[in-house]
Amino acid sequence: MSSGLLTTTMTRAVNMPAGGEVVIRAVGVNYAYGAGETRTQVLFDNHLEISRGEVVIMTGPSGSGKSTLLTLIGALRKMQEGYLEVLHQNLSKAGEGEQVELRKDVGFIFQQHNLFTSLSALENVRMATALKPASPAEMDRRCIEMLTRLGLGERIHHHPAELSGGQKQRVAIARALVNEPKMVLADEPTASLDAQSSQIVLDLLRSLADGPTKTTVLLVTHDQRVIDKADRIVNMIAGRIVTNSLTKVAVRIVRALAATSWLEGLSEATLSRLANYMTVENRAAGETIVAQGQEGDRFYVVGSGVADAYKDGQYDEEKCYGESFGMITSYFKMPVPETVTARTDLELYVLHKDDFLHALAADQSFEARIRSLLAGASPALQEPAATTP
Numbered sequence: 583m584s585s586g587l588l589t590t591t592m593t594r595a596v597n598m599p600a601g602g603e604v605v606i607r608a609v610g611v612n613y614a615y616g617a618g619e620t621r622t623q624v625l626f627d628n629h630l631e632i633s634r635g636e637v638v639i640m641t642g643p644s645g646s647g648k649s650t651l652l653t654l655i656g657a658l659r660k661m662q663e664g665y666l667e668v669l670h671q672n673l674s675k676a677g678e679g680e681q682v683e684l685r686k687d688v689g690f691i692f693q694q695h696n697l698f699t700s701l702s703a704l705e706n707v708r709m710a711t712a713l714k715p716a717s718p719a720e721m722d723r724r725c726i727e728m729l730t731r732l733g734l735g736e737r738i739h740h741h742p743a744e745l746s747g748g749q750k751q752r753v754a755i756a757r758a759l760v761n762e763p764k765m766v767l768a769d770e771p772t773a774s775l776d777a778q779s780s781q782i783v784l785d786l787l788r789s790l791a792d793g794p795t796k797t798t799v800l801l802v803t804h805d806q807r808v809i810d811k812a813d814r815i816v817n818m819i820a821g822r823i824v825t826n827s828l829t830k831v832a833v834r835i836v837r838a839l840a841a842t843s844w845l846e847g848l849s850e851a852t853l854s855r856l857a858n859y860m861t862v863e864n865r866a867a868g869e870t871i872v873a874q875g876q877e878g879d880r881f882y883v884v885g886s887g888v889a890d891a892y893k894d895g896q897y898d899e900e901k902c903y904g905e906s907f908g909m910i911t912s913y914f915k916m917p918v919p920e921t922v923t924a925r926t927d928l929e930l931y932v933l934h935k936d937d938f939l940h941a942l943a944a945d946q947s948f949e950a951r952i953r954s955l956l957a958g959a960s961p962a963l964q965e966p967a968a969t970t971p
């Protein structure tokens with residue numbers, strides 16, 4: 583591969599659905615309330631695909647059908663028409679037993695948090711762990727850790743009547759997340775929270791999506807703060823999904839990738855998929871980001887700002903928008919080829935080695951590009967194939 587790739591890198595963003603494992607697939611979903619003369623159709627021919635680990639926001643005017651679709655996906659109501667598959671379970675045909683099974687893998691966060699008034703915060707959260715039993719000590723530890731992460735460490739023994747609306751909401755969130763569910767479905771989860779608590783909740787959801795469980799998160803929200811944490815926005819109007827688009831962060835990453843020389847010519851779908859595996863990092867002017875000769879475990883792409891690259895102690899070149907650097911030593915079998923220092927504050931898009939391997943597996947065009955770059959590289963680089971991190 584050219585030194586361009588070897589000195590390049592990438593990042594975490596947002597995708598169009600086609601990327602990895604699809605965990606929500608809706609095809610032509612209709613839904614009506616009532617029957618006979620009172621029958622009112624509220625969902626019309628909805629199509630949606632969401633991949634594992636995506637954070638997707640659903641927006642739209644009141645009454646547009648967001649909650650109805652969310653509750654169909656959560657197997658809280660029965661499908662009527664169309665096809666709906668969630669976590670590989672066909673809900674178009676599922677009976678009550680299968681619906682109940684599916685719900686065990688989902689963390690629900692609704693505005694009516696339905697806490698048990700006679701139980702403490704800890705006991706309310708503890709109830710949820712019965713679904714995935716471990717030892718009592720382990721269950722307590724998990725519950726306390728989750729309540730503490732949500733800023734309720736001092737209030738674990740309080741009852742709902744002794745908690746504010748926002749605190750009760752956070753207990754309900756802890757209850758939904760304590761089992762690290764495969765999927766989180768949430769209806770306005772931050773509506774009653776102050777800015778700081780909202781941030782904590784959003785960071786927590788994002789970290790579940792990015793972590794080993796690759797939890798898929800679907801949120802109905804009008805909260806603008808959520809957008810920075812999301813991969814995709816689905817907009818509903820009058821019972822129909824009318825737009826399904828990448829969020830601004832994802833769009834920024836895809837644009838920067840499109841400007842990256844060694845990715846030139848790859849389709850937008852491939853770049854979107856790749857962007858889905860990338861994260862955003864901000865670095866201050868003066869920081870050294872990678873050092874020549876070290877083992878590296880990530881690639882970086884410059885999203886904004888300028889960095890300076892040095893080889894063997896000599897100034898080599900500047901790194902501007904869309905240019906990449908870094909190294910995944912375990913894959914490319916070479917150390918970081920240059921030292922890179924931030925000349926100005928930087929926004930960097932980062933692709934970690936684990937996500938690099940996932941991205942290779944998820945997209946044939948990207949994999950082919952890496953192979954062809956490797957084929958043109960020095961002999962030391964021609965035997966990558968170590969697909970273990």
Ligand SMILES: Nc1ncnc2c1ncn2[C@@H]1O[C@H](COP(=O)(O)OP(=O)(O)OP(=O)(O)O)[C@@H](O)[C@H]1O
Nearest residue numbers: 615616622624642643644645646647648649650651
């Ligand atoms: N149980 C019900 N019986 C009859 N009609 C219902 C029922 N629940 C919702 N509806 C109607 O279905 C339509 C879609 O409602 P839904 O709650 O899904 O919309 P929404 O987009 O989530 O609204 P909001 O943002 O106000 O929560 C609305 O016209 C609503 O009045």
